[in-house]
Amino acid sequence: MEKVMAFTGDEIAAEAMRQINPDVLAAYPITPQTETVQKFSEFVAEGRVSTDMIRVESEHSAMSACVGAAAAGARAMTATSANGLALMWEIIYIAASYRLPIVMPVVNRALSGPINIHCDHSDSMGARDSGWIQLYSENCQEVYDNLIQALPIGEDRNVLLPVMVCFDGFIISHGTEGVAVLEDKVARNFIGEFKNIHSLLDIDNPVTYGPLDLFDYYFEHKRQQVEAMEKAPEVVKKVGKQFGELTGRFYGLLEDYHLQDADLVVIAAGSTAGTVKATVDELREEGVRAGLLKIRTFRPFPQKEIIQKLSKAKAVAVMDRSASFGAIGGPIFLEVRSALFEEQKKPLVISYIYGLGGRDTGINQIKQVYHDLAKAAQSGKVSQLVNYLGVRE
Amino acid sequence: MPSLKELSTREERLSRGHRLCPGCGASVIVRQVLLATEYPIVAASCTGCLEVATSIYPFTAWKIPWIHSAFENVAATLSGVETAYRHFKKLGKISKNVKFVAFGGDGGTYDIGIQALSGVLERGHELLYICYDNQAYMNTGIQRSSASPMGAHTTTSPPGQAIPLGKVEQRKDLTRIVVAHGVPYAAQASPGFYNDLMKKVEKALNTEGPTFINILSPCPRGWRYKPELSMEIAKLATLTGAWPLYEVENGKYRITYKPGKKRKPAQDWLKSQGRFRHLFREENKELLKKVEKAIEDKEKELFARAGEEI
Ligand SMILES: Cc1ncc(C[n+]2csc(CCOP(=O)(O)OP(=O)(O)O)c2C)c(N)n1
Numbered sequence: 076m077e078k079v080m081a082f083t084g085d086e087i088a089a090e091a092m093r094q095i096n097p098d099v100l101a102a103y104p105i106t107p108q109t110e111t112v113q114k115f116s117e118f119v120a121e122g123r124v125s126t127d128m129i130r131v132e133s134e135h136s137a138m139s140a141c142v143g144a145a146a147a148g149a150r151a152m153t154a155t156s157a158n159g160l161a162l163m164w165e166i167i168y169i170a171a172s173y174r175l176p177i178v179m180p181v182v183n184r185a186l187s188g189p190i191n192i193h194c195d196h197s198d199s200m201g202a203r204d205s206g207w208i209q210l211y212s213e214n215c216q217e218v219y220d221n222l223i224q225a226l227p228i229g230e231d232r233n234v235l236l237p238v239m240v241c242f243d244g245f246i247i248s249h250g251t252e253g254v255a256v257l258e259d260k261v262a263r264n265f266i267g268e269f270k271n272i273h274s275l276l277d278i279d280n281p282v283t284y285g286p287l288d289l290f291d292y293y294f295e296h297k298r299q300q301v302e303a304m305e306k307a308p309e310v311v312k313k314v315g316k317q318f319g320e321l322t323g324r325f326y327g328l329l330e331d332y333h334l335q336d337a338d339l340v341v342i343a344a345g346s347t348a349g350t351v352k353a354t355v356d357e358l359r360e361e362g363v364r365a366g367l368l369k370i371r372t373f374r375p376f377p378q379k380e381i382i383q384k385l386s387k388a389k390a391v392a393v394m395d396r397s398a399s400f401g402a403i404g405g406p407i408f409l410e411v412r413s414a415l416f417e418e419q420k421k422p423l424v425i426s427y428i429y430g431l432g433g434r435d436t437g438i439n440q441i442k443q444v445y446h447d448l449a450k451a452a453q454s455g456k457v458s459q460l461v462n463y464l465g466v467r468e
Numbered sequence: 469m470p471s472l473k474e475l476s477t478r479e480e481r482l483s484r485g486h487r488l489c490p491g492c493g494a495s496v497i498v499r500q501v502l503l504a505t506e507y508p509i510v511a512a513s514c515t516g517c518l519e520v521a522t523s524i525y526p527f528t529a530w531k532i533p534w535i536h537s538a539f540e541n542v543a544a545t546l547s548g549v550e551t552a553y554r555h556f557k558k559l560g561k562i563s564k565n566v567k568f569v570a571f572g573g574d575g576g577t578y579d580i581g582i583q584a585l586s587g588v589l590e591r592g593h594e595l596l597y598i599c600y601d602n603q604a605y606m607n608t609g610i611q612r613s614s615a616s617p618m619g620a621h622t623t624t625s626p627p628g629q630a631i632p633l634g635k636v637e638q639r640k641d642l643t644r645i646v647v648a649h650g651v652p653y654a655a656q657a658s659p660g661f662y663n664d665l666m667k668k669v670e671k672a673l674n675t676e677g678p679t680f681i682n683i684l685s686p687c688p689r690g691w692r693y694k695p696e697l698s699m700e701i702a703k704l705a706t707l708t709g710a711w712p713l714y715e716v717e718n719g720k721y722r723i724t725y726k727p728g729k730k731r732k733p734a735q736d737w738l739k740s741q742g743r744f745r746h747l748f749r750e751e752n753k754e755l756l757k758k759v760e761k762a763i764e765d766k767e768k769e770l771f772a773r774a775g776e777e778i
């Protein structure tokens with residue numbers, strides 16, 4: 076039923092978008108997202124999708140047009156990176172608060188300044204409180220799988236939230252891999268139809284979008300947004316299971332690798348999870364009980380599952396591909412550590428900031444992390460809480 | 469153009485009970501615009517006086533579908549709505565003929581929203597953009613915008629010893645910038661001349677492509693005059709040359725109202741509002757002349773462009 080073909084991350088994102096066939100796509104070019112939208116433009120030009128494309132003059136307008144289109148009942152998509160996401164900032168919060176399930180590939184790239192075009196997660200991590208669901212992808216296959224699942228997740232009546240499908244700039248976006256792709260019919264059937272029950276185009280039932288909402292109601296509306304996020308994990312799991320039944324590739328909030336009996340655990344999101352897997356393989360050969368816990372959904376944050384998955388670990392390293400200036404460590408670290416706070420028996424947790432601005436992170440560095448973890452587990456002490464991996468100090 | 473009697477039987481699409489100030493030009497403009505047509509309308513607004521005062525949750529004054537998302541993006545937001553509409557039309561999922569109207573303040577249009585507006589004009593969306601121009605950021609407390617006229621006292625251009633003029637710069641000529649995009653129809657109108665205004669709206673909505681009307685929106689709060697005088701003020705602007713009425717079809721300018729014998733000196737316009745009061749101090753005589761001349765020159769320039777004599 077599936078066909079395996081070679082794609083780069085950008086190309087497979089475009090391929091998934093071709094199958095999704097959104098009603099409206101509004102986008103603006105930025106490296107390393109460009110190939111996705113270029114490829115999609117070819118599909119439009121060749122009539123392989125029925126999408127109406129808006130070649131906007133900025134990302135701010137891209138997200139604004141998506142908000143308008145989605146409020147008019149359309150399936151609306153865009154894609155961006157780094158500064159483009161930063162320029163959308165104001166409107167991504169609005170998209171989430173209007174409960175518009177817009178889907179957006181975010182090809183992770185370091186935020187300026189100084190300007191840099193390579194991968195880190197400062198862009199999407201900065202948007203972590205915007206009210207979007209965030210799915211992180213390890214490789215090209217996951218870019219495809221996450222995009223196909225993003226629509227039924229975001230559009231679920233209990234959720235109605237926009238979804239970012241994040242994947243690492245260049246490492247994934249420009250790396251070619253074999254990807255198993257569903258037949259169009261099967262993919263489209265899985266995605267299903269979307270009906271916005273409050274469409275601006277329903278002339279006979281006029282609706283007001285975006286009123287002034289003051290101290291007497293705003294809080295309740297924010298509370299409803301929190302509730303939608305709270306309902307999202309079940310939907311993510313449900314859709315991940317259905318997708319697995321179709322493809323054999325099952326998805327949840329997290330993925331574990333040799334975690335069952337692992338004393339030393341690395342937590343990572345994105346392509347580095349793949350490097351960690353390779354490291355785990357090597358260490359296991361040496362008899363080290365190493366494991367990986369991969370974050371797929373950072374929003375909603377899978378607190379319960381993380382507690383449960385780490386219940387046997389002795390020492391945990393949380394890898395963050397972004398810095399949170401002035402905070403105690405990286406954003407994933409902070410949340411993992413806080414999730415464990417109430418637990419009687421908990422592992423030592425150490426923060427590693429790595430790969431900023433596209434700095435390469437290889438097996439040797441990750442081995443060093445496991446080495447640190449072993450020392451901490453043995454001594455029962457963390458000697459350095461926040462570490463910067465591969466930086467010249 | 470239907471008769472007043474017929475207009476009075478048309479349904480109002482902006483309800484009473486909104487919270488704009490008494491005498492505010494904005495609601496008069498919206499009502500005149502929406503009464504000018506019987507097409508179903510989907511409207512959108514920028515953040516600003518009109519938006520906050522017509523949509524305080526859980527109430528809305530809009531009896532038609534309406535969206536506000538932010539300050540600088542009404543053009544882009546509505547372009548998304550309009551694209552969705554064209555898409556569903558193409559797929560046969562919608563049969564009605566719907567029109568799209570954006571209402572942006574001068575701040576949301578001349579300044580922070582000019583990029584989104586320019587994008588929409590260049591891309592050719594089927595929508596009418598109305599700028600209700602009250603010549604300052606009123607919602608945030610009368611700060612100057614690039615639409616504020618030279619000599620205006622605003623809270624960020626107060627006249628003082630070092631800068632006695634108030635706002636030093638000339639207004640930005642936005643309508644001309646819009647025309648430079650090659651749009652099929654652009655116009656300037658005033659609620660004091662409702663016939664002219666509504667004709668322009670009808671024309672715009674029946675023109676293919678993006679259209680634009682810049683409408684003077686008297687603001688008793690910001691301009692400092694009595695609320696009951698708003699329509700008088702709106703007329704005076706045109707009679708004194710401060711707000712000429714014209715339209716531009718495919719690049720060709722036409723003056724749609726010539727004051728003729730009713731013409732009044734620019735000074736009458738300046739005298740009518742507290743925001744220009746400082747110009748009438750003895751020591752500011754030269755500044756007053758400068759501001760008057762700026763108004764006169766601008767009007768002359770426009771008439772020349774239309775090939776008309778004042
Ligand atoms: C990005 C952003 N900057 C500033 C503001 C604050 N703000 C809200 S309304 C407004 C002024 C609106 O002026 P205008 O567009 O002329 O409309 P008016 O209130 O005069 O009708 C400003 C500055 C905002 N909401 N968003």
Ligand code: SF4
Nearest residue numbers: 489492517606687689
């Ligand atoms: S401040 Fe001016 S523009 Fe705002 S509501 Fe009052 S009169 Fe209207």
Ligand SMILES: [Mg+2]
Nearest residue numbers: 573574604606
């Ligand atoms: Mg204004």
